[in-house]
Amino acid sequence: MCVKRQRDSKPVSNPCKRLAAEPSLEQRRVVVCSWGNQRLEEADPDVDEIMKNEKQRQILGIELIASENFVCRVVMEALGSHLINKYSEGMPGARYYTGNQFIDQIETLCHDRALAAFNIEFKKWGVNLDSGCGDGFENVPMWTGVSAFLEIHDIAGLVRGTHEGKGLGNNFLSHIRVVDDIFHVLRAFKDSDIIHVEDSVDPARDLETISVELRLKICS
Numbered sequence: 001m002c003v004k005r006q007r008d009s010k011p012v013s014n015p016c017k018r019l020a021a022e023p024s025l026e027q028r029r030v031v032v033c034s035w036g037n038q039r040l041e042e043a044d045p046d047v048d049e050i051m052k053n054e055k056q057r058q059i060l061g062i063e064l065i066a067s068e069n070f071v072c073r074v075v076m077e078a079l080g081s082h083l084i085n086k087y088s089e090g091m092p093g094a095r096y097y098t099g100n101q102f103i104d105q106i107e108t109l110c111h112d113r114a115l116a117a118f119n120i121e122f123k124k125w126g127v128n129l130d131s132g133c134g135d136g137f138e139n140v141p142m143w144t145g146v147s148a149f150l151e152i153h154d155i156a157g158l159v160r161g162t163h164e165g166k167g168l169g170n171n172f173l174s175h176i177r178v179v180d181d182i183f184h185v186l187r188a189f190k191d192s193d194i195i196h197v198e199d200s201v202d203p204a205r206d207l208e209t210i211s212v213e214l215r216l217k218i219c220s
Contacts, residue, residue, distance in 0.1 A: 162213045
């Protein structure tokens with residue numbers, strides 16, 4: 001937000017007068033250092049008061065909603081540390097800006113710990129450390145549980161033209177309106193013992209086929 005105050009008087013046109021009115025470099029340095037080292041209650045008592053009220057509200061009440069969680073002290077220390085000063089777009093070792101060597105170390109450590117937690121190999125798996133904010137996760141109801149295991153009731157096996165009766169997926173599509181959830185399994189590997197219906201492996205094409213056939217059936 002930018003607020004500009006309208007001048008009531010004419011600007012000073014004399015460069016000497018302007019120069020004399022400006023504080024010296026040392027004076028400006030003192031002011032900046034003083035402001036930068038202030039506590040929140042000193043720099044902005046209004047915001048500080050609101051934050052204290054919010055803390056008290058959390059202590060005295062509980063909302064029982066998915067979008068309100070209580071973090072431990074170590075999380076607060078990490079999120080409120082000097083790391084917040086740094087913008088680090090890109091991947092470790094391939095950043096768009098300099099000065100990310102320690103950010104790279106943190107992300108690499110997180111990557112390795114995630115692989116170790118699930119006991120999976122680095123050569124076969126990767127870890128996406130990008131934030132999920134804005135992807136709709138905050139809108140998932142708290143009573144919607146995401147199980148670590150999925151029970152498969154039917155395999156659609158959708159191919160091009162399934163909505164018109166082609167292939168074996170037409171029976172699945174005929175009951176699409178009573179299906180609670182659908183998850184996609186796309187083949188991304190080559191195997192001489194497994195023949196693809198399109199005679200080639202292309203996960204992007206297969207995902208497009210599934211999406212198109214589902215939309216055509218639902219809209220029909």
